[in-house]
Amino acid sequence: MFEFEIQHRSGSARTGVFQTPHGAVQTPVFMPVGTQGTVKGISPQELTDIGSQVVLANTYHLMLRPGEELVRAHGGLPGFTAYPGPFLTDSGGFQVMSLGHMRQIDERGVTFRSHLDGSVVELTPERSVAVQEALGADVIMAFDECPPYPATHDYVKRSLERTLRWLGRSLEAQTRADQALFAIVQGGVYSDLREVSLRETVAFGTPGFAIGGMAVGEPKEEMYPAVAQTAEGLPENKPRYLMGVGHPEDLVASIALGVDMFDCVYPTRTGRFGYALTDDGRINLNNAASRSQLLPLDSDCDCYACRHYTRAYLAHLIRAEEMLAPRMLSLHNLRYLHRLVERAREAIVQGDYQAWALAWGERYFKGKLPGWFSEAVVLKVR
Numbered sequence: 001m002f003e004f005e006i007q008h009r010s011g012s013a014r015t016g017v018f019q020t021p022h023g024a025v026q027t028p029v030f031m032p033v034g035t036q037g038t039v040k041g042i043s044p045q046e047l048t049d050i051g052s053q054v055v056l057a058n059t060y061h062l063m064l065r066p067g068e069e070l071v072r073a074h075g076g077l078p079g080f081t082a083y084p085g086p087f088l089t090d091s092g093g094f095q096v097m098s099l100g101h102m103r104q105i106d107e108r109g110v111t112f113r114s115h116l117d118g119s120v121v122e123l124t125p126e127r128s129v130a131v132q133e134a135l136g137a138d139v140i141m142a143f144d145e146c147p148p149y150p151a152t153h154d155y156v157k158r159s160l161e162r163t164l165r166w167l168g169r170s171l172e173a174q175t176r177a178d179q180a181l182f183a184i185v186q187g188g189v190y191s192d193l194r195e196v197s198l199r200e201t202v203a204f205g206t207p208g209f210a211i212g213g214m215a216v217g218e219p220k221e222e223m224y225p226a227v228a229q230t231a232e233g234l235p236e237n238k239p240r241y242l243m244g245v246g247h248p249e250d251l252v253a254s255i256a257l258g259v260d261m262f263d264c265v266y267p268t269r270t271g272r273f274g275y276a277l278t279d280d281g282r283i284n285l286n287n288a289a290s291r292s293q294l295l296p297l298d299s300d301c302d303c304y305a306c307r308h309y310t311r312a313y314l315a316h317l318i319r320a321e322e323m324l325a326p327r328m329l330s331l332h333n334l335r336y337l338h339r340l341v342e343r344a345r346e347a348i349v350q351g352d353y354q355a356w357a358l359a360w361g362e363r364y365f366k367g368k369l370p371g372w373f374s375e376a377v378v379l380k381v382r
Contacts (some may be wrong), residue, residue, distance in 0.1 A: 002180040002207045004239050010353035012231070012258040012379060015345045018208075018239050020138040021178050022078060022086040025053045027239060027260040028344055030246060030337045031088060033268070035061050037071070037081050040268050041327040042334065044083035050303060050335040051342070054139075055083055056263045059131050060092040064114055064121065068134035076136020087137035088263070091128045091170075093144040093163075093184070094244065097216065105145065107162065125169035133176050141210065142170040144184045146243075149217040156188040160197045167204060180207040182241060185230050188213050189222040198233040208239040211259070215245045220372040224253065228381040231258045248277060248340055249364060252357050253376035255344050267337055271329035274318050277336040279363050283311070285329065290315040303335035304328070354378060 006016045018025040032039045032047060035058040039047060047055065057077055062068060074080035077087045095112070096103060102113040109124030125143040132140035144163040147156050163186050174181055183206040187194035201209065211230045214223050227242060231254075234240050239260045245251075246264020254262070267277065276283040276297040283297060284290070293311040305314070305328035317325035347356035357377045361369050375381045 001178065004208070004237060006237070008349045008351075010348040010351050011256065013255050013344070013348045013353040014258060014260070015348045016239070016260060018260075020086040020180070022084065022138050023053075025086060026345065028251070028255045028341045029053050029261055030251065030341050031056045031261065031263040032334055033058075033263055033265045034081070034083075035265070036065075037062060037077065039330075039334070040272070041323075041330050042268070044081060046304075046331060047083060047334075048085070050331065051338040052085070052334065054086045054088055054261075055081075056088045056090065057081075057135065057137065058092075059089050059128060059135065060095045060112075060123065062089075062135060063092070063123075063131045064116055068131045072134040072136070076134075078136070086139070087135070088139040089132045089135050089137040089141065090243075091132070091141040091143040091184075092123050093128075093141070093212075094146050095123075096144075097146045097148050100148065105162075107165070109143070109166075110145075125166045126173040129170050129173040129181070133174070133179065137179065139180050139182060139208065140174075142167045142181060142183050142206075144186060144212060146213055146216065147186065147188055149188065151188055153190055153193070156186070156190055156193055157196075160186040160193060164197070164200050167201065171204065171206070182206055182208040182210050182239075184210040184212040184243070185234070186213045187226070187230075189218050189226050191225065191229055194226055194229050195233070198230060202233070202235060206238075208241060208261075209234045210241040210243050212243050214242060215250070215264075220370065224257075224372050224376045224381045227254055227259070228257050228376065228379070246337065248337065249361070249373060251337065251340055252344065252360055253373050255341070255348075256353065256357055256377045256379070257381070262341075267333035268330040271331075271333045272326040274325070274329065275333075276329055277333045279360065281364060281366070285311065285315045285318050285325075291319075297329075297332050298336065301332060301335060301339065303332045305332045 031054040112121045128143040187197040241261035274286040296306040
């Protein structure tokens with residue numbers, strides 16, 4: 001039911017097909033984030049039209065509102081949201097970090113103060129899995145703690161050990177065979193702790209594995225050795241998911257290291273702030289220059305916004321605070337990232353991913369490749 005077949009390789013980069021109950025997923029893949037059961041401002045039909053393959057939804061938020069039982073009554077997230085493809089749900093573990101001022105951690109789990117009404121909410125491995133089973137996602141995540149950055153070696157060690165115990169409890173709590181539960185490797189930026197987490201996590205033999213604890217404030221020079229170490233240590237025959245990462249340069253660099261799956265709020269969030277993603281970097285539609293430019297956001301893009309609107313029109317909508325502007329910029333940004341991984345897949349099939357990635361980077365960084373990027377692409381990060 002959850003077979004993963006690698007089809008092509010170019011260095012450590014690879015393409016594959018991940019079979020799920022709601023459809024086959026071509027990897028590498030970028031997953032739009034639908035925290036509340038919707039990708040902000042984008043309809044399910046638009047997601048399908050731009051090539052979205054998997055949507056991520058948030059366990060913590062949907063548990064609080066509208067409650068997992070209402071989602072279950074709709075037959076799970078596909079029926080609730082009208083998006084027919086596969087879903088992935090996070091475990092709520094990221095909220096352990098992001099809501100740090102509103103929670104307490106102990107061996108049993110995490111006690112939160114709801115950000116909605118201040119009520120006390122307990123989230124344990126068992127509760128997290130039960131909620132995710134009610135939500136009905138194809139891929140669910142083991143409950144974990146995502147340590148903040150910076151964090152001491154001792155804190156990260158205690159955290160990953162607890163995460164391993166929670167992983168065992170998450171697997172014991174699982175009752176549905178039609179959901180793939182992914183384990184999460186932690187360890188922060190400490191290579192010795194990454195190695196411990198890798199060894200102990202891989203031993204559980206879950207259908208896929210996630211690289212956790214990244215993109216939480218650490219510099220790229222510390223992030224990429226950790227990503228490389230983790231990806232290299234994960235099984236070849238199972239999907240590798242780098243959690244919460246979705247800037248264009250991060251996708252290109254991480255695919256070179258053998259990562260298969262990504263998610264991030266970045267494309268829609270940056271769209272709502274008036275920015276468009278392109279191979280030449282971000283375009284700021286808030287500035288005066290855009291108001292007179294009679295050209296599309298990206299002449300290479302096939303999204304609705306690029307086929308129908310000029311930068312000048314979209315800049316006008318932003319100044320007029322019209323709802324169409326953030327919708328169209330979000331739509332474009334998602335399509336840009338989907339096109340980026342599509343082009344990455346093509347380069348891997350052709351066997352020249354490294355050359356393609358370096359050429360893309362030369363344009364994106366305007367001839368000034370950061371050391372972390374070039375080292376990741378040519379596999380010199382360790």
